[in-house]
Amino acid sequence: xxxxxxxxxxxxxxxxxxxxxxxxxxxxxxxxxxxxxxxxxxxxxxxxxxxxxxxxxxxxxxxxxxxxxxxxxxxxxxxxxxxxxxxxxxxxxxxxxxxxxxxxxxxxxxxxxxxxxxxxxxxxxxxxxxxxxxxxxxxxxxxxxxxxxxxxxxxxxxxxxxxxxxxxxxxxxxxxxxxx
Amino acid sequence: xxxxxxxxxxxxxxxxxxxxxxxxxxxxxxxxxxxxxxxxxxxxxxxxxxxxxxxxxxxxxxxxxxxxxxxxxxxxxxxxxxxxxxxxxxxxxxxxxxxxxxxxxxxxxxxxxxxxxxxxxxxxxxxxxxxxxxxxxxxxxxxxxxxxxxx
Numbered sequence: 588x589x590x591x592x593x594x595x596x597x598x599x600x601x602x603x604x605x606x607x608x609x610x611x612x613x614x615x616x617x618x619x620x621x622x623x624x625x626x627x628x629x630x631x632x633x634x635x636x637x638x639x640x641x642x643x644x645x646x647x648x649x650x651x652x653x654x655x656x657x658x659x660x661x662x663x664x665x666x667x668x669x670x671x672x673x674x675x676x677x678x679x680x681x682x683x684x685x686x687x688x689x690x691x692x693x694x695x696x697x698x699x700x701x702x703x704x705x706x707x708x709x710x711x712x713x714x715x716x717x718x719x720x721x722x723x724x725x726x727x728x729x730x731x732x733x734x735x736x737x738x739x740x741x742x743x744x745x746x747x748x749x750x751x752x753x754x755x756x757x758x759x760x761x762x763x764x765x766x767x
Numbered sequence: 768x769x770x771x772x773x774x775x776x777x778x779x780x781x782x783x784x785x786x787x788x789x790x791x792x793x794x795x796x797x798x799x800x801x802x803x804x805x806x807x808x809x810x811x812x813x814x815x816x817x818x819x820x821x822x823x824x825x826x827x828x829x830x831x832x833x834x835x836x837x838x839x840x841x842x843x844x845x846x847x848x849x850x851x852x853x854x855x856x857x858x859x860x861x862x863x864x865x866x867x868x869x870x871x872x873x874x875x876x877x878x879x880x881x882x883x884x885x886x887x888x889x890x891x892x893x894x895x896x897x898x899x900x901x902x903x904x905x906x907x908x909x910x911x912x913x914x915x916x917x918x
Contacts, residue, residue, distance in 0.1 A: 641899045654888040
């Protein structure tokens with residue numbers, strides 16, 4: 588495999604770093620959201636057990652953050668292939684450097700920096716969204732115990748927190764599209 | 768005599784000790800009911816006395832020891848099935864939809880398959896919110912029915 592500027596041997600490192608970023612940060616956010624709102628639910632459940640079912644919504648939302656990270660990780664994993672496929676850092680033009688690539692059945696549709704960016708995008712927005720969901724979930728369910736009208740507002744705030752992670756997912760999906 | 772010493776030398780008779788703070792409980796009630804008619808304060812029915820090991824089970828020390836605990840689930844089974852269903856949907860739904868639609872609908876375009884997976888996760892969330900709201904309403908209806916019956 589020819590070593591050149593745009594497809595060095597360490598290029599797959601960045602793709603795998605993207606996978607790790609997506610899962611680590613996304614799951615950190617989801618874990619914080621689940622744990623923090625879980626504390627609130629445990630506090631509410633001792634006084635008003637009938638509200639537990641509705642109070643579990645922040646936990647479900649935090650779970651979705653992890654699903655976003657999972658989706659992006661699976662997408663990147665599908666693109667990181669061993670040789671004879673080339674894995675470039677960015678926009679590696681196959682025909683220019685490897686005229687016989689088609690005969691080797693090699694595909695050139697990956698770029699490490701894009702995958703790193705996609706993973707960080709979904710991972711760090713997931714961290715932000717999970718943090719917001721945790722705090723809003725904790726305070727929200729405690730308030731809901733005392734005032735039932737809070738519920739709609741709480742769900743709305745949770746949705747807006749959740750959308751932060753969704754934005755990261757959309758950007759990551761677009762970045763992933765650019766690689767192939 | 769042994770018993771009196773064991774209770775810290777307080778000088779109580781066993782009769783008084785047995786009808787202690789837990790005298791309303793079933794055990795001690797049956798024990799004390801028989802001698803009341805025929806005995807004075809000092810006489811005892813030896814067979815009903817407990818040995819040292821059994822005294823650990825005294826009602827005033829562990830009030831629930833003689834009763835059967837209620838270990839039936841506090842949450843109705845339907846709620847548990849609902850939660851299990853949503854858990855399963857959350858685990859298997861999105862990633863399953865990704866691999867299902869990847870080759871069948873989107874012909875290898877992983878971006879759309881990924882978007883479908885994210886959409887599926889949100890569908891599960893919306894379904895959960897709807898189910899949670901409905902449960903609240905059904906509980907209200909049940910409460911109203913019980914109130915009607917009570918009148």
